[in-house]
Amino acid sequence: MGIAERKERDKEELRERILIAAKALFLEKGVEKTSIRNIADLIEYSPGSIYHYFKDKNEIFHALHQGGFQQLMSRMEVLAPVQNPMERLKKMGAIYVEFALQNPDMYDLMFIKEAPMAHVSSSNDEEWKEGFGTFNFLRATIKECIQVGHFQNHDEEALSFLVWSTVHGMVSLHIRRRCEVVLAQRQSTIVKDGLNEFFSILDRLSQ
Amino acid sequence: MGIAERKERDKEELRERILIAAKALFLEKGVEKTSIRNIADLIEYSPGSIYHYFKDKNEIFHALHQGGFQQLMSRMEVLAPVQNPMERLKKMGAIYVEFALQNPDMYDLMFIKEAPMAHVSSSNDEEWKEGFGTFNFLRATIKECIQVGHFQNHDEEALSFLVWSTVHGMVSLHIRRRCEVVLAQRQSTIVKDGLNEFFSILDRLSQ
DNA sequence: CCTACTAATTAAACAGTGTTCAATTATATT
DNA sequence: AATATAATTGAACACTGTTTAATTAGTAGG
Structure with missing residues (x-):
């Protein structure tokens, strides 16, 4: 049963990575100038995948x-x-x-x-x-x-x-x-x- | 020499029309959701022409x-x-x-x-x-x-x-x-x- | 080990944005 | 009427957030 939990952790980890990248970019450029693609670039994922972790851009900054x-x-x-x-x-x-x-x-x-x-x-x-x-x-x-x-x-x-x-x-x-x-x-x-x-x-x- | 002055007035008038359109849209939808194209549509001009009257979008709302x-x-x-x-x-x-x-x-x-x-x-x-x-x-x-x-x-x-x-x-x-x-x-x-x-x-x- | 199935990831597309610019049209001067 | 000047345009550029169908990866059951 440890697999599901590990996957859960992995998912949580990537979510955290998105947040960290978003924060770094936002502190440097502001919310408006931080794009989903910017965040995706930083964590080396495609823009679309971010939407598996957050409903939309607002949700990222709300978090x-x-x-x-x-x-x-x-x-x-x-x-x-x-x-x-x-x-x-x-x-x-x-x-x-x-x-x-x-x-x-x-x-x-x-x-x-x-x-x-x-x-x-x-x-x-x-x-x-x-x-x-x-x-x-x-x-x-x-x-x-x-x-x-x-x-x-x-x-x-x-x-x-x-x-x-x-x-x-x-x-x-x-x-x-x-x-x-x-x-x-x-x-x-x-x-x-x-x-x-x-x-x-x-x-x-x-x- | 009245022609140059009339042209000046015309120019001023269109500038004013842009501002009126911008204000109407902005009061209805907010600044961010008011686009240059929206304004252009309202006054029935092309988007590009607005840039002959204002340097950029900021200048419109600053005015x-x-x-x-x-x-x-x-x-x-x-x-x-x-x-x-x-x-x-x-x-x-x-x-x-x-x-x-x-x-x-x-x-x-x-x-x-x-x-x-x-x-x-x-x-x-x-x-x-x-x-x-x-x-x-x-x-x-x-x-x-x-x-x-x-x-x-x-x-x-x-x-x-x-x-x-x-x-x-x-x-x-x-x-x-x-x-x-x-x-x-x-x-x-x-x-x-x-x-x-x-x-x-x-x-x-x-x- | 192989097949199913699920979940994660992606590229591509959509509809929109601000802005620039070469080409076109309109106007005025000579 | 020809020329110079100014106004206007459509198309393009490089972006944006978001959706979606297709692909890949990873797991579970037989």
Whole structure:
């Protein structure tokens, strides 16, 4: 009975090879400019065979961005010992921005690009909904902040979304090159500066 | 000498017809799915002739989004009589979000899509830099707020960027369908709710 | 060992894309 | 009317994602 299992492993291995090739190409050229034929060339298979492992191109990149969520989530683990929720909230923001700036293409895929699964019955995409533990983590932290007395009269859900939007807005404007409107001498540091402004606003709100 | 001028007008007119066709198709199908051949079909010219009026596809959509900036800017005109800068700031945010939600495809083109001019010497794109008067308007309003005593110890430039990022973040997460992570029953109103949270934070900061 | 059967792989084709270019048509100037 | 200039075209190029029929490889049963 070991044969079927070995075949299973082989199949899984090739699937992984496709993903690795796709990731390498996408980090180098972006999603749009990475073609099925490019990937096929790299792993020395024919273009058609890729369709035995993935339904279409979207599925490849959807599989890829899952890895991104795990990366981001694992970065958040250092926050576990931080007791003060306000402190934790700020550090979360810093980690989020740092991840985005260090992995702009992956961030782009995860949060900016048109969702690969938009056309599918979006309820199908349970991984995104449930799997996006980072937002749940953010919500839980905000909840704690409220319980401790900060953000009085604020709504947990809406405030969580607002905080997420703030950091997402900064990094996505940066990644998509919309920061040219800020003063030239500030452009290189504007995301960091903006984040610090955000922190000092949080500080002012929490006293 | 009227002939040369008439030809000039004719040329300008066809250029305009291309833009109108492109806009119609793009609002209906999006940029990626609007092809040069589609546009050519609509105006009943050959695909090749379009290249006598625009360098490439990017230039068409770059020309289109200029119109979007004018639209957005003209919406801001109602703010001129608002004396209180804090009041004006909030209304600016509301107008910005409203514009984005009412014209998601145009907003996408203007602020989310990969900048069409990224590869060109970006200094070439003076329209974007100078022409984006909305950010200058925001900066001026923030400056007034600071002068009046709000946002003490804050940096004008960074704070302007932060405020822009906040509204941009909310609408772009919404437009690019990343709001599925928020509670299902809140999804339809989350941008509005987030904006209100933002307003109440501004209120708390300005006293 | 040979035959079946299944699964993996392929080349070729389809319909589309942005873009270029030589040839053609239309227009205006002399 | 002939010439120069500009606009327009169809065809071609090199791509794209995807499908499919045919081929090859690998396994299971007799």
